[in-house]
Amino acid sequence: MSSTPLLEVTGLQKHFPVHAGLLRRQVAAVKAVDGVSFSVAKGETLGLVGESGCGKTTTGRMIMRLLDPTAGSITFEGREISRLSQGRMRPLRRDIQMIFQDPYSSLNPRKTVGSIVGAPFHLQDIKTEHGVKRAVQELLELVGLNPEHYNRYPHEFSGGQRQRIGIARTLALKPKLIVADEPVSALDVSIQAQVVNLLEDLQNELGLTYVVIAHDLSVVRHISDRVAVMYLGRMVEIADQADLYTRPQHPYTKALLSAVPVPDPAARKERERIRLTGDVPSPLNPPPGCPFHPRCWKAQPKCATEVPVLSERTPGRSVACHFPED
C-alpha cells in the first residue's frame, strides 16, 4: 500500500430536497449522505458496509459523478473532481469506472454483447490496435466468457455471465479505480464466489483499486483490505479488515458483526448476540447528537447532544463514538 491516496473523499454530503405544497417550496431535505470522509490508497480494496438506506450507494454514485454532491470534496489523483462539469469529467471517466448491482438491468437488452462491451471504446473515442471486435473478444476472454458469444444478446446469458459481461465493459477502458456497487448481491450464492474471485484475480493482474459497496459482511471480509462502516449517512468506523472483524470498536459495528450467521452450533452458543431494537431513524429527521444513540445500549446523556467526530484512535483506525469499545 502506498501512502498517497488514489481517492480522497472529505466531508461529502448529499441532501435530497423534499418539496411540498402548491409552490413546491423546499420543506425538508433527506440527508442521504451527511459528511463522509475516507481515502483509498492505490491497489487496495475498501469495503463500504451498512444497512440499506445508510447512503453507501449514494456515496458510490457521487464518486462516479452520477449524482452531484451537495457539499464536500472528492479528490482523484490529487485532482478535485466533485465540481467538474460533465464535459470536463468525460476524459476522467476512463480512470474511474463502476460495476453495477443488478446484471439484469445493467445491460441494455436491445444490444449485443459485442456492442455493450465495445461501447466504451466508441464513447471515449479510443483506437484499438486490432479493431474493437478483437479488443472486445479479449475482454470477454479475460472475464472467462466465450469470445464467440460476441453476437449474442444479454437475455441469452445467466446472471453470473451477465455480471461478467458488465465487468468486461468496466475493464474496457483500463480504469485505475473501480466502484463496485453490490457486485454480487443479485447473484446466486454459488456464483457469488466466482465473481468475487474474478474481481480479486483482476485486481492482482491489472493493479486495480476497488471501492466495494456491499451489505454482505462475509463478502466484504473476503475481498477488502480496509472496511468502512456507515450508519444513517455517516461514517462510524474505518479500520483494517482484520482489526474491524476481530475487535470492532463502534457499538454499531459490533451489533452488525454479531448478526453474521455462525455455521458452528457450538461456537454459536458462546458468542454474544446483540439485538438492536427499533428501526433506523429517518434520514429526513435524524436524531440530534450521535445518529446511533436511540438504538445504542451504551448511550449516555452526552450522546444525545454532542455529535461524535470520526477520529483516529490508533493509526489506520478511526471511530466516531464517545465511548468506543476496546
Added chain:
Amino acid sequence: MTAPIEVSKGEAEAHPEDVLKGVGTQAIQGRSLGRIAWLRLKRDRAALGGAVVIALLILLAAFGPFFLQDPNAYHQDLIDPTMQRPKDGFLHSGISWEHWFGVEPTTGRDMLSRIVLGARISLIVAFLATLVSVTIGTVLGVVAGYFGGWVDTVISRAMDVFLAFPLLLFAIALVGVVPDDMLGLRGNGLRVGVLVFVIGFFSWPYIGRIVRGQTLSLREREFVDASRSLGAGHGHVLFKELLPNLLAPIIVYTTLLIPTNILFEAALSFLGVGVIPPMPSWGGMLSLAVPTYQNTPFFMIIPGLAIFVTVMAFNLLGDGLRDALDPRAR
C-alpha cells in the same frame, strides 16, 4: 399466443461441450428480440391475415387507379331516371361485369375505381398523420420522461391541453379559414395537408404519454447509469440506449393508431371537410349515400365495408404485434 418458440432439431440437441468450444469456426449468432418477435408473429394467423389484407390494400391503392376505369366518368345510361338509381343488379346496385361494385345512383360513376382511389386518400392521410403524431409524440415523450422536472411539467401540461381540444370543431373551423393557396399547396393537396395537420398534431399526446411512461421506468435501469458513467451524453442515452427499448411499444401503437386515423379521416370527410369532390373518399361516399340509403343500400354498404375491413386488418396486425413483441402485456 405465447406458445413456445419452435426450436430447430439441431439446436435442441446441441451439446454444452460443443457450445463451449464454439463449434468450429462459425460465429455464434444471437437471437435478437426482434427475431424472437418475428418467430412468434409468424404463428399468429389473425395477425398474418391482417398483414396480407394491408399489403393488398396498399398495392391496390398505389397501382389500382392506373388499371381501373375513370372514377369520374358518368354512366347515366345505367340509371333509371325516375327512381334516380341503377336500373339493374342486386338491390339496384348496378353490379355487372363492367362494374364489380356497382355504380353510383344519379351519376352512374364506377364504384370500384372510386373505392380504390378513396383507399389511396385514406391511407395517405392516415399514414402521414400517424407519422407526424408518432414523431412528435416519441420525441416529446422521451424528452419529458428522461429529463423530468420542469421539462416534464411543461410537456405533460401541453399534452393535457391538446387532449382537451375540441378537435372535430377545430377541424371544421380550420377548413373554413384556410386560404385556397397556402405554402405552395392548393386544391386537394392543401386539403390533404390540412387533414394530416389536424389529425397528426392533435393525436400525438396519446403516444407521447405511453412513451413518457415507458421512459420513466427505463430511466431507472442501470444500463442508463452505465452508459453515463462511460461518458455518454444525453443525446446518446436518449437515442442510442433508450429509443431501441421503446421501439416495441412505438411499433405496436403506430399500427393501432393508423386505423384510428383512418376512421378520423372518414369522419371528417363525412362532415364535408375532407378532400374536395369529385375526388372520392370513403367518408364522403358514405355521406352521399345517407339520403338515399333506403332506395340504394349497396351504395352505403360498399364504402362502409371498405372502412371496416381496413380498420379490422390494422387492428388484428397491431394486436398480433403487441402479443409478439411483449408477451407479458395482456
